[in-house]
Amino acid sequence: MSSKVTLFIGDLSIGGAERVTVNLANQLSENGHQVEVLVISQQGKLINELSPDVRLSVLPVNRMLWSIIPLAKHLRQSQSDVIIPMMAGPNILTILSRKISLTSPQVIVTEHINRTNNYHNELHDIFPKYLYKYADNVVGVSEGVTEHIKDWAKIDPDKVTTIYNPVVNEGITKISPQTPSEFKRNSKTILGVGRHTPQKDFKTLIRSFAILSKEYSEDVQLIILGKGECTSEYKSLAGRLNIREDVYFPGFVDDPFQYMSNADVFCLSSRLEGLANVLIEAMACGTPVVSTDCPSGPAEVLKNGKYGKLVPIEDPEAMKSALITTLENPISAEKLKKRAQDFSIEESTKKYEALFED
Incomplete structure (x- = not known):
């Protein structure tokens, strides 16, 4: 049955x-639903990746915090059957x-991370705890996130579902043969993305x-790859460690999969993740991976080390050993690609559709 679906994000x-x-x-649209993506700001390179059949709408506000009344008006006008906000603010x-x-x-609210941490806006940690119970469904992007939500927000367990992020499709595997x-x-390349x-x-x-x-x-x-508030700090650290000539910061790139497919190892160094999409993307490219064993996603993705080494957070020595x-002794590309298919866009979308009410 076709539904009118709105996805809401900043x-x-x-x-x-x-x-x-x-x-x-894109997948919901391909499956026959009438789909709208609602944003606060009409910016970002990923706009160009939306299907022509997906409608892009913009709320007339400058900040997410001011969007309650405009969003209520939009809900009355759009008459959507389902709205799926992404992340705590939406x-x-x-x-x-x-x-x-x-x-x-x-x-259907989506929670992408474990909220008992020090890396997020305090209001984004407090309000979900008391408001998520008023949603019809709550989706955790990993089993770890789902169990955390049930315990932390005291939600009826029947309303909480784990749906892995829709990450892998054929586009990831169709990599340009060009090397960045x-x-x-004649150098081994270690890659980080985020x-x-x-x-x-x-x-x-x-x-x-630096140790390695x-x-x-x-x-x-x-x-x-990537940019952010810590970029200059990272460059300075590389300089102080006398490795600046061997560390590259290309910023955000149009085709990160080209970098992943050419790297010898992909490394996720996070202190916290919900699922770790980039880890899955690297595996889909056939690239061996190393990850911190942070809450909540990497251990699930890697099946507790079956598909890549897991190391404690903030432990450079352990990470160095795992990288070496x-x-x-890299895991085979085919084994990694096969595991990555468990996070396909098609399978994830089917699970969202299963939540839609008749």
Whole structure:
């Protein structure tokens, strides 16, 4: 049965939840639903990846916090059957807006992270605890996140479902044969990808690489894609450790999968994740991976180490050892690609559709 579905997020700049929004919107549209992506700001490179059949709408506000009344008006006008907000801010505002809109779309809130941490806005940690119970369904993007929500927000367990993020499709595997210019010949390449924020903890990866580069028998280089508040700090750290010439910061790139497919190892250094989409994307490219055993996603993705080494957070020595082991004894590309298919866009979308009310 076809539904009218709205996905609500701040914008479509490059990020994990933003890419999930695009992937889910496109697949729902392909499956025959009438789909709208609602944003606060019409910006971000991922806008260009929306299907022409997906409608992009913009609320007339400058900040997410001011969107309650405009969102309530939009709900009355759009008459959507289902609204799926992405991340805590949109989740909170959607629940409140529905209450004052005098409409009754099914609200499926999505939680992308464990909220008992120090890396998020305090209001985003407090309000979900008391408001998520008013949603029709709550989706956790990993089993760890789901169990946390049940315990932390005291929600009826029957309302909470685990649906892995829609990450993998054929586009990831159709990689350009061209090698990015940053890759040096005859060097092993370690890759990190993500926003440059304290949560992603690329400082540990840089420190680990500094130790590895002194101990490893071959030439190595480190490439860290992305940008953020910590970029200048990372560059300074690499300079102080005398490895600046071997560490590259290309920023955000149009085709991160090209970098993943050419890297010898992908490393996730985060202190906290919900699922770790980039880990799955690297595996879909056939690239061996190393990850911190942070809450909540990596251990699930890697099946407790079956598909890649897990190391404690903020431990450069342990990370260095895992990277060397993986460089010398990589897991086969086919095994990694097969595991990544468990996070396909098609399967994830089917599980969202199963929640839609008749």
